[in-house]
Amino acid sequence: MSEILTDNNNKVHVENMNFYYGNVQALFDINMDIAEKKVTAFIGPSGCGKSTFLRTLNRMNDIIDGTRIEGKVLIDGSDIYNPMTDVVALRKKVGMIFQKSNPFPKSIFDNIAYGPRLHGVKDKNQLMEIVESCLIKSALWDEVKDRLDKSAMGLSGGQQQRLCIARALAINPEVVLMDEPASALDPKSTLKIEDLVNELKKDYTIIIVTNNMQQAGRVSDYTAFFYEGKLIEFGATGQIFTKPNQKQTEDYITGRFG
Amino acid sequence: MNSKRTGEKVIYWLMRGITYLVVVFIAYILIDILIHGLPAISWEFITGDPEKSGAEGGIFPAILGTLFLVIGTIVVALPLGMFSAIYLTEYARQSKFTQTIRMAIVTLAGVPSIVFGLFGLGLFVVALDFGASILAGSLTLACMILPTIIVASEEALKAVPKYMREGSLALGATKWETIYKNVLPYALPGMLTGAILGIGRAAGETAPILLTAAAFFLPELPSSVYDQVMALPYHLYILATQHPEAQKILPMQYGTALVLLFLVIGLNFVAIILRIKVRKKYKW
Amino acid sequence: MNKQRLKAKIIKYFLQSCGSLSIIIVLLIFLFLFKEAFPFIGSPGIGELFHNIWNPVSFQKEEFGLVPLITGSVLVTILATVIAIPFGIIGAVYISEVASAKEREFLKPFIEILAGIPSVVLGFFGLIVIAPFIKDLFGLNTGLTALTGAVLLAFMAIPTIMSISEDAIKSVPAAYKEASLALGASKLETIWKVVVPAALSGIVASVMLGMGRVVGETMTVMMVTGNAPVISMNPFTSVRTMTATIAAEMGEVTIGSDHYMALFWVGIVLMLMTFSLNLISYRVLKKYGMIDK
Numbered sequence: 001m002s003e004i005l006t007d008n009n010n011k012v013h014v015e016n017m018n019f020y021y022g023n024v025q026a027l028f029d030i031n032m033d034i035a036e037k038k039v040t041a042f043i044g045p046s047g048c049g050k051s052t053f054l055r056t057l058n059r060m061n062d063i064i065d066g067t068r069i070e071g072k073v074l075i076d077g078s079d080i081y082n083p084m085t086d087v088v089a090l091r092k093k094v095g096m097i098f099q100k101s102n103p104f105p106k107s108i109f110d111n112i113a114y115g116p117r118l119h120g121v122k123d124k125n126q127l128m129e130i131v132e133s134c135l136i137k138s139a140l141w142d143e144v145k146d147r148l149d150k151s152a153m154g155l156s157g158g159q160q161q162r163l164c165i166a167r168a169l170a171i172n173p174e175v176v177l178m179d180e181p182a183s184a185l186d187p188k189s190t191l192k193i194e195d196l197v198n199e200l201k202k203d204y205t206i207i208i209v210t211n212n213m214q215q216a217g218r219v220s221d222y223t224a225f226f227y228e229g230k231l232i233e234f235g236a237t238g239q240i241f242t243k244p245n246q247k248q249t250e251d252y253i254t255g256r257f258g
Numbered sequence: 259m260n261s262k263r264t265g266e267k268v269i270y271w272l273m274r275g276i277t278y279l280v281v282v283f284i285a286y287i288l289i290d291i292l293i294h295g296l297p298a299i300s301w302e303f304i305t306g307d308p309e310k311s312g313a314e315g316g317i318f319p320a321i322l323g324t325l326f327l328v329i330g331t332i333v334v335a336l337p338l339g340m341f342s343a344i345y346l347t348e349y350a351r352q353s354k355f356t357q358t359i360r361m362a363i364v365t366l367a368g369v370p371s372i373v374f375g376l377f378g379l380g381l382f383v384v385a386l387d388f389g390a391s392i393l394a395g396s397l398t399l400a401c402m403i404l405p406t407i408i409v410a411s412e413e414a415l416k417a418v419p420k421y422m423r424e425g426s427l428a429l430g431a432t433k434w435e436t437i438y439k440n441v442l443p444y445a446l447p448g449m450l451t452g453a454i455l456g457i458g459r460a461a462g463e464t465a466p467i468l469l470t471a472a473a474f475f476l477p478e479l480p481s482s483v484y485d486q487v488m489a490l491p492y493h494l495y496i497l498a499t500q501h502p503e504a505q506k507i508l509p510m511q512y513g514t515a516l517v518l519l520f521l522v523i524g525l526n527f528v529a530i531i532l533r534i535k536v537r538k539k540y541k542w
Numbered sequence: 543m544n545k546q547r548l549k550a551k552i553i554k555y556f557l558q559s560c561g562s563l564s565i566i567i568v569l570l571i572f573l574f575l576f577k578e579a580f581p582f583i584g585s586p587g588i589g590e591l592f593h594n595i596w597n598p599v600s601f602q603k604e605e606f607g608l609v610p611l612i613t614g615s616v617l618v619t620i621l622a623t624v625i626a627i628p629f630g631i632i633g634a635v636y637i638s639e640v641a642s643a644k645e646r647e648f649l650k651p652f653i654e655i656l657a658g659i660p661s662v663v664l665g666f667f668g669l670i671v672i673a674p675f676i677k678d679l680f681g682l683n684t685g686l687t688a689l690t691g692a693v694l695l696a697f698m699a700i701p702t703i704m705s706i707s708e709d710a711i712k713s714v715p716a717a718y719k720e721a722s723l724a725l726g727a728s729k730l731e732t733i734w735k736v737v738v739p740a741a742l743s744g745i746v747a748s749v750m751l752g753m754g755r756v757v758g759e760t761m762t763v764m765m766v767t768g769n770a771p772v773i774s775m776n777p778f779t780s781v782r783t784m785t786a787t788i789a790a791e792m793g794e795v796t797i798g799s800d801h802y803m804a805l806f807w808v809g810i811v812l813m814l815m816t817f818s819l820n821l822i823s824y825r826v827l828k829k830y831g832m833i834d835k
């Protein structure tokens with residue numbers, strides 16, 4: 001089933017997508033449109049395919065042996081699985097935040113400068129500007145401005161995750177994928193990340209996978225419910241949480257399973 | 259019950275005894291060579307030329323020769339082994355081809371050193387006409403230590419967590435940029451550990467260079483890679499078994515053995531220390 | 543963009559060719575052993591190799607029978623294995639199941655040193671210390687015997703047997719041990735009746751790898767076994783192994799002569815022996831998941 005959300009410009013368009021790990025089918029006939037500069041949340045019990053689906057949007061599944069995809073994924077109207085697509089440019093455009101914060105064992109500065117340097121920024125002042133603006137955007141600047149040359153491994157878990165967000169922003173993405181970004185964090189750090197997501201949606205299209213339904217309710221404009229590799233229901237967050245159309249969605253939301 | 263306990267105790271002590279017998283044997287070798295070798299070590303012994311067919315004088319050309327061989331070996335084997343490991347861990351997918359490579363590495367690791375000597379003789383000395391030379395010896399030794407370097411490099415690469423790769427790829431790095439900038443720097447110390455172990459092995463081996471590079475006595479130091487060299491292990495072998503007055507020049511033999519042992523065990527020791535340091539530095 | 547793709551392809555193919563280097567070297571080894579040995583089949587004829595006498599330098603009749611060299615290698619290898627097995631296996635059991643953590647931290651690296659001692663140094667030590675000891679102990683004319691070589695080679699095989707057996711013992715699931723202990727078996731009974739049998743295939747593989755090392759060892763045996771090419775199964779006689787024969791005689795032969803070719807045949811037999819020992823143990827270890835595929 002497909003739901004077209006017409007009140008917005010659509011950034012991502014997915015059509016009849018099937019996805020396989022070897023012989024095991026993980027996603028079944030997904031159709032979806034994702035709105036620009038909004039927050040879209042993917043919810044569902046673990047193993048439902050929501051993370052797999054997220055990773056198809058920047059082709060991170062490519063690096064896993066034996067995966068196969070059918071159907072179309074369009075971003076800004078161009079098919080990202082077209083053989084001529086430049087995966088590197090795609091991943092520049094579609095940034096990603098991982099479940100487990102993964103700062104590189106380098107200084108805070110070098111972590112954020114990693115992406116810009118790859119893409120050809122060499123000027124020290126320009127790098128400094130990027131680092132500063134990204135740290136300000138990720139609400140980390142005040143905490144780390146005096147120790148940019150210190151190792152990122154010394155930061156707390158919540159700080160590390162915000163650093164990873166800053167790092168992703170440094171390559172000027174248009175879409176930011178977040179794979180359970182707060183699942184390993186304490187409630188206080190989680191709230192900080194959620195505030196940040198609210199702030200960032202002014203400039204970025206954000207897609208967030210979460211296991212925490214309250215979180216989906218708090219941060220997202222749209223919510224998609226996945227179950228056993230299928231997209232069961234997709235709509236405005238308010239509607240999904242108050243009067244879902246599907247029985248399975250209701251059961252999940254009300255805590256009857258999952 | 260009680261007698262059963264006593265019986266078990268006796269067996270535990272037996273097991274302990276057998277294990278420590280090996281320890282004692284090792285300690286005996288080390289101490290024996292240290293005690294008899296130390297008096298022979300002097301500045302002149304390390305830096306001097308052999309005199310009277312090695313009965314007097316020093317072993318400098320042999321030390322230098324071993325150094326040349328080892329440098330030649332590592333210059334060839336380290337990059338090849340590293341690239342091979344990068345291919346196996348980062349690029350290769352499970353296939354007949356990669357399984358064949360793994361099988362070949364295991365086979366190579368089990369080839370007797372003297373067979374490497376025959377191979378080096380046939381290929382490098384005769385077919386490629388390098389003659390018995392540093393070049394032929396180094397290439398032969400490089401083939402021999404290749405598996406050591408590949409296996410150690412693979413382990414070092416695998417120790418770098420997957421998220422380092424994913425994180426970099428997600429930032430729009432190409433595969434090679436990811437490997438070069440975000441994997442290799444952290445795997446390098448571990449790879450060096452393997453390289454040092456390989457060097458240790460190459461420095462101590464006699465059989466392969468016997469047929470491809472080594473000479474017992476050369477009036478001059480080698481001047482190019484096409485020259486033969488003297489080498490520590492070969493020098494010790496000749497002094498101990500072929501020298502007409504082998505019994506009388508025992509101190510020279512012990513001195514050579516000590517220098518060789520010091521070199522090889524020293525290298526192993528450095529590798530172990532390095533490994534411990536790396537593990538402490540990157541706790542993933 | 544196309545340039546980037548091309549670059550990625552070039553890098554991949556370059557790394558792939560480095561990866562296949564191991565295969566190429568193995569093939570080259572076989573190729574060159576056979577290439578150098580091959581003309582021997584025409585003259586003096588492959589049948590020569592099956593004779594019982596190795597006498598390659600003679601004014602009357604040169605003999606290239608490999609039998610005494612093979613029996614020499616087999617005798618030394620079997621003796622060394624018999625000596626090494628108890629030390630290797632009991633040591634592995636002791637280190638993994640009995641020793642305290644502190645003891646283990648000392649024992650493991652210390653025994654590793656043994657694997658690092660150059661074979662020529664071990665041979666030298668054998669010549670100066672072990673050979674006279676064996677000569678006096680058994681009242682022999684010479685200490686340079688198969689037994690002397692076997693003792694030293696046993697110690698070369700011990701680190702291999704110990705470390706791989708230890709891995710095998712460690713990979714026995716704790717549940718087996720717990721089940722046995724829960725049934726009232728003592729720790730010692732559990733070790734010998736449950737743990738060791740469960741790890742047996744790994745232990746056997748470790749012994750075979752150790753044997754592979756022993757068969758191929760050159761300098762030590764050349765220095766201490768006396769180098770007499772006679773067919774004997776008596777540990778107190780001098781023998782000459784295949785490895786020692788190549789090492790000792792290759793320096794004096796004319797390249798391309800019958801003797802030169804015969805020595806390459808010795809190499810082929812040696813290569814096949816170690817190759818099959820390694821292949822079998824690799825298969826066993828792989829089957830039990832002790833090597834990743």
